[in-house]
Structure formats: C-alpha cells, structure tokens
Amino acid sequence: MPGFAANLTMMYPEHRFIDRYAAAARDGFKAVECLLPYDEPAATLAATLREHGLRQVLINSPSGDWKAGERGIASLPGRERDFRNGFLQAVEYALAMQCPQIHAMAGIAPKDAERAQLLEVYKENLAWAAEQARMAGIRVLIEPIAQRNMPGFFLNRQEEAHAIVTEIGASNLKVLMDLFHCQVEEGDLAIRIRKYLADGKQTRVGHFQIAGVPERHEPDTGEVRYSYLFDLIDQLGFEGWIGCEYIPAGATSEGLGWFQSWRTA
Numbered sequence: 001m002p003g004f005a006a007n008l009t010m011m012y013p014e015h016r017f018i019d020r021y022a023a024a025a026r027d028g029f030k031a032v033e034c035l036l037p038y039d040e041p042a043a044t045l046a047a048t049l050r051e052h053g054l055r056q057v058l059i060n061s062p063s064g065d066w067k068a069g070e071r072g073i074a075s076l077p078g079r080e081r082d083f084r085n086g087f088l089q090a091v092e093y094a095l096a097m098q099c100p101q102i103h104a105m106a107g108i109a110p111k112d113a114e115r116a117q118l119l120e121v122y123k124e125n126l127a128w129a130a131e132q133a134r135m136a137g138i139r140v141l142i143e144p145i146a147q148r149n150m151p152g153f154f155l156n157r158q159e160e161a162h163a164i165v166t167e168i169g170a171s172n173l174k175v176l177m178d179l180f181h182c183q184v185e186e187g188d189l190a191i192r193i194r195k196y197l198a199d200g201k202q203t204r205v206g207h208f209q210i211a212g213v214p215e216r217h218e219p220d221t222g223e224v225r226y227s228y229l230f231d232l233i234d235q236l237g238f239e240g241w242i243g244c245e246y247i248p249a250g251a252t253s254e255g256l257g258w259f260q261s262w263r264t265a
Helices: 017-026 042-052 080-097 115-136 158-168 179-185 189-196 226-235 257-263
Strands: 003-007 031-033 055-060 101-103 139-142 173-178 205-210 241-244
Touching: 003 055, 003 257, 017 031, 017 042, 031 241, 042 055, 042 080, 055 080, 055 241, 080 101, 080 115, 101 205, 115 139, 115 158, 139 158, 139 205, 158 173, 158 189, 173 179, 173 189, 179 189, 179 205, 189 226, 226 257
Parallel strands: 003 031, 003 241, 031 055, 055 101, 101 139, 139 173, 173 205, 205 241
Antiparallel strands: none
16 A cells, blocks of 8 residues: 655645654644755754654755746756756765655746757756666656646656656656646646556556645545546555645644545544
8 A cells, every 4th residue: 555645845834844744744744745854954854863763755856946936947948057956965865764755846937948959958867866776775856837837838748758767767866646737737637647557566656646636635525536547556556655746725733634544544
C-alpha cells in the first residue's frame, strides 16, 4: 500500500513551519514533504525528523524569487548557474535529511521566449541535475502543473513530462504525477495512471500528489473519488509515496477523516 506524506508547506498553517513536523506525527503521518525548507538549517530539520520518527520524502530545489512570482528556473535561459547552484544546495539538504527525492520546478516561460530554446535549457539542466543526484543516491522529479493554477508554467501535461524523461534517459529522473493538476489540465485520471504505472516497480512515475478538485482542499471533497484511485495505484504495485499537497478547508487535523479511514483500512 502506498504511504501518505503530509505536505508541510500547505498543511498545518496554524503552526510555525518547524512545529508542523510534530503536528503531522501526532496525526499519524510517517512521512512528510515540503516545497522550500531553506529558511531552517538542514541540521535542525534532520534532528526534528529524528525526534518525531518521520521520513522526509520530497523537497524542491530553490525555485528563484518566489515572492516576485518565480516558480522555478530550470527551463529559463540565462539562469543556468542559479539553477545549478540551487540544486547543489538541495542535494546538501536532501543528504542531511535523508530525503530521497528533489523536485526541480521548470518555471514560468518568459513571454518573448521560444519554447524550443526553453526546452533545450530544461533538458540540459535536468541531465546535469540527474547526474549530480545519481552520485548522491537521490532521484530528480519533474511535475506538470495546470495552466489554470499557474499561468505560463512551462510544463503542463503528463505526456510532455514522460517524453522528456524518456529522452534524457537517466534512471533516477522521474515524473511527479500530481493528480490535482492532471485532473484540471487533462482529466481521465484512471486511464493515465494505468498508462504510466504499467509496471509499478519500473514506472517513470516517482511520486504522486493529491488534492480535492476544484478547490484544492481535502481529497475527500470535490469531483474526484480518490478512494478508487488509491485502490488502483495499490493494485498496480506502486511502492512510492502519495503527497498530500492540499489547502485545508479548516484546521488541518479536523479534516483528516479521509486519512484516518484509509490508514486503518
């Protein structure tokens, strides 16, 4: 059965970031993920994980100037040095936290840029990052993100992401399949899951994320019946993690009925 990882960037906003680890552990999570952990020293985060018996299963590499609207820089021409320096910092954090996966966000395409140029920069950066991560025993993930939620984002569809992963050919480069974004952008979730998890142990999918559609609240709200998809993912032999990257509708712990029922099933 896949395990669930609490996304500490979105969940438990009622707590300071560092205190969200304890809150997730109290609610029964065994694993966590987050976007950008770099405001805290890596040693502090590693000690917090050990204290609460948690596994960190995913972090993002530094994604540019987030407050200014940047959402990754892996595909942006002229930012190669920034991306690579940031990725090396992410590797240091991942090693300290014993985190097996780093997500490298593609970024929002400049309005005057040609897609072919962005794609070439993206592939070169990813090939380089995959090699750095391979030497550290870490996987690199790329994620298609829906245009509705992040207008102008370079990578939007599952087929695009899988084609890039296949072309680069690095065994530790995988796709982060966010089912919220996939439903918003493409739909047909079960068919796509079957397509990309034809062999659960050799799949190009390294990680899933979930949220209710369309409001991005708890996964037991909205139009997607996740209980069906969880069973499907399990049947197909996926052995990775499902990240809970959603915005709680209220207090986080009060909205975890879906998690408690599935955890004890």
